[in-house]
Amino acid sequence: LSVSNLSAKRNVQPTVARQLTEHHCDERYHGWARLYTDGSVRDTTGTATAAAFREDTGRAEAERLVFHASSTTAELAALQLGLRLLDENEPARVVVLADSRAALSLLRSPDRSPQLAREVVARVGELQGKGWIIAFQWLPSHCGTSGNERADQLAARAHDDPGCPLSPVPPFTDARLLVRRRVALSHPELEHGPLPPRLPRRLTRGAAAALHRLRTGSSFTPAGRARWRTDRDGSCGHCGAHGDAEHLMCHCPRFSDARVDLGRAYGALGCPSDTLDELLRPRLPRAGTERALRALATYLGNTGLKDVM
Template identity: 25%
Template sequence: MAESSSGPGLTEDLFAEAVMDTSDFAGFPSDSPVIGRPAKTKKPRLHGYTKPVPSPTSSEPTSSSNNSTQGWRLDPSHTIVAAELYGILQALKYLAANRTLPAVICTDSRSSLQLLQQAFPSSYTQLVATIQAHLHLLPTGAVHLQWVPSHAGLHGNEAADKAAKHAATSADQTAQVPFDFSELKSVVHRNIWKFWQAKWTSIRGQFALGMIKPSVHPWAHHMLQTRRFETLFARLRLGTAPLNKSLFQIRQAPSPLCPSCQVPETAHHYLIVCTEYAEARSQLRRQINSQGILVLSLETLLGGDITSSPTWPQTCRAVENFISSTHRFDP
């Protein structure tokens, strides 16, 4: 497989040179393809320039012989490769029905052609097997599979892209294309996350953690200075830190109230409100303000959904310094 990089003009020149001597081949782009007549060959081959694969949810063959296009709307859960393979399959069906042979099917999906070259493909086995079966029914060498770069200024490619976009947004009936195992796995995984998120959203107000973390996505890992701080952060998030409210619930404190403020001593009270630690909190505020965090809240101090922020390690250090300076959790 030859690879290089080039501008649209060079791409057109090289493609024209490749098709010059094969006027008896009919060009047939398939899903973001381009019209062309490369040299005859009995074995499908790949050559051209590297190009990212686009992301349509539909596929369509375009015939250069009659300038016709046709699109099919696929389920949005299908991948790009599935759409590309389906376009190749429909192109083969078109060729078999109209007997416009010999012909070349051009596609910008390198992955699709690599799968078709494999005797035992690792994915999309049903689609690949169906395409290979259609190829075996046609005369040897009658169909050539050609890789071409997309968005290189080639007319057939642009026409197919437009047809794909139209099919993806149309109200046409969705084509019945078999799902690959990897696609089904992705669908199941995505819907489990949605179900879990919906369930958490409906009940999170009942839990201390729910007031800090609105999403079910995992915390970004960041190692704190000591195991002691790891434990304290977790317990502050869960509302089980050794503060008077939680200690009173397990009969380890005579009162749930803060000795200084005479209100329930919770994680929010300790970190955000308590006047006993006003000086330490001023230092905490200066440190996190320097990181662009302007609001003191449990979500900003204990993580919430911001643990992937580049400033989160500095925020952790500031909270650790606050905890150390208050001596509230000293043995």
């Protein structure tokens, strides 16, 4: 995953990086065929592409992934595409050159890597069984190496090519990323703020369920029920105010005495308790967070709000 005599790329002029890279490859892989791969992700269009270019035959291909992949997944898809270019030829020695250290690192420990990385490693094994000798080499990006620049251009053009073939890489490859994006879209307040802390163990089922509903904005408050049934009254049954979770938890006079006790518990931990967000996300170390959330669960139980939420 390195080039001889090349330190961090940011400290080296592109011309020097290109010369060092070419010297390294000429010295270590003299006489080997060179296969360049590159993945590209464009956030503005939500597209991801993969491209491969085999220098000795001039064969080049590009594909567009069917989902907005991570950059590492796009690079792995490019490696997979590149290895497919080797299938039709006689076994030879080939070095696969890519500018993604992250993708190449995953190939070193496939047992702990994503499925796509394991598929790339398995494909290498199949080719080696047919007589191929395959090596992987990192090279710096955008330093003028001709093969890498060609692969980069192919991947970039594929974003705007309506006739570009689709990659067989499935969306499940980036399931965690896609779920995280969906959560950020549905709950934008979580995109830049901390996620709610994990609930303490051994809470009652009712208290835990109420806290989860509060966190997801799906509690069974009068206002929440009125969203689904227009014939329902969304106001608080005690004071007539808008009966959402913020009101019931933080402002309704019916629970003022219990709320004083809750405020004291949070205050003793050095944590404010004036808003619903402050109650659900105490900014405390783990032990303090657990004590605060247990106090909140007690408040829900003593007031009967756990059955409302």
